[in-house]
Amino acid sequence: MTSGQGNSDVVPGRYWHHLDDGRIQCDVCPRYCKLGEGQRGLCFVRARQNDQVVLTTWGRSSGFCIDPVEKKPLNHFLPGSPVLSFGTAGCNLTCKFCQNHEISKARQMDAVGSLATPDMIVQTAQQWGCSAVAFTYNDPVIFLEYAVDVAKACRAAGIKTIAVTAGYIGREARVEFFRHMDAANVDLKGFTEAFYHKLCSAHLEDVLETLVYLKRETGVWFELTNLVIPGENDGDDEFDAMTRWIMDHLGPDVPLHFSAFHPDWKMMDTPRTPAATLGRARDIALKNGLRYVYVGNVHDHAASSTYCHHCHTRLIGRDWYELSDWKLDEQGNCTECGTACAGVFASQPGQWGRKRQPVRLQASRNVAGNQR
Template structure:
């Protein structure tokens, strides 16, 4: 009988008495006895060491437009190879990918896909970047970082789609290897995070400030608006005011429509009127680029020059319909720079 291949050892943990281990990857700081897995399902204690379950294996790959992440100011029109694993370190009751994020420990993953193979797959499919998404890349930190290193060696952009629930030391390593990130700010109250996400707000705010002011990673923010949970006008006003005051007016904000999922299937979808009001409040609070997602509407879809109001990038869903930026990323009409990473044209 061929012995099983040992699981790779994780980073950011320490030993405790009696063979237990303590994880330091995220604010949960799980303490695990022999044979236990952490809340994220992907890190466990075997033989008094923290090991990685599913390392180097994906739950699936797909080619997506970068607008789907959503990122509207980072190389618009770029095709990215998206992939993830299983598990998550939050427990959002409204999770759209709950079958991956809270997947049972025994669920099968795809065959082995080592980090060096991912950029080859991306290039073979005509992609200019790789996105770590579907489940939160925080929980497959080592796999994401190793893959990002391989991608950069091949000239591919690296993109993280994450909830930002990270501890400082691993967070610093993670974002050294990410060219862009879309971070979920799921609400603006700690009570919302505790009730609906099984987490805390403070670490997410810390991550947002760190990425914006302490890294070169391009940042955009997404908030899913859930009827009766985080969509009160006072909450929407406070959320966009926090972003303007702490991250600045140039960070794009995406308000997206909720669709009934997992433990909140009884709630209705987000009304368009709620999204429009959220955008109005955010613009009134000084944010320059506020977008609406999961709905088909011209308002909040295109990128507009904050200097003269000229339409710089038109969009129909994820498809670009207009491009009126200079090679330097400025408005072709008035010359006002548009914040972001653009290059000479789409892609």
């Protein structure tokens, strides 16, 4: 834990309890930080103030950008559509390979200086014709109360919400959190306890429990991402064990993205992931019965496209984030053989393409100040 106070909006937190020794335990994630007065959890944004746990970044963002939904990555959720993406600061994991560390490892509140209330976010999404709002760049689990408030406002306006998360969340907290989400991409960072312990200071089993919960207890559309790091989680045995587990516990229809690592944060000496490694991982996953397996962070038109698992027609072609082929009918079935493609599809693909559009929220502070 760390000590200190910030200048961001502070709201009461949920999911905590008092301990017999006078400390308070935060129960939002399995880290279960135990806090004395004035201390912050490892995530930095949840703190003990006035004998309760508070969230210190409600209504504050590190910035907004409109991305293609495929960048989350989500390949089976409203393909081609624009998504308003934002994050705050902090994280409840300590991944040495973090590729958003300027945000997730931020320890200064000026990293989240942009005022961003739920109604301001909804208004901006509507102005730009966004199909969804994505909580990304850092893990929304740690700003649960803020994410839920934004999700409620989005749902009331007919806008979807997407959580890009590591799935490291407590049992009670995840019920509320995912109840308000329409889609998620969950980082399954590796498939050994040793990997999670060494590189993330976390536990694999807690993430697997979240994935089983999502599949069995919710209607959230979710996809998985595995960042493949040379020398750490790139062995064939690990790919085999992971994809067999996915097949057995989640089924064949959950899309899996194998993404290439690039040197970053505390792993600058680790080389980039060879494209051949991603191809090998994809082959193993397909052999084990998964139907929708992709590669990311490399240019591979064939391995980034979606195919009918019955007749093998290319249903959705992808060149980076540009869509080409579209052979789904209005019900999301293959136009060649009628087999359903798992996912959430509109009658026609979106046309956003690969554009990345930074935006500023336009609502006035006086109007926005009444949104809590």
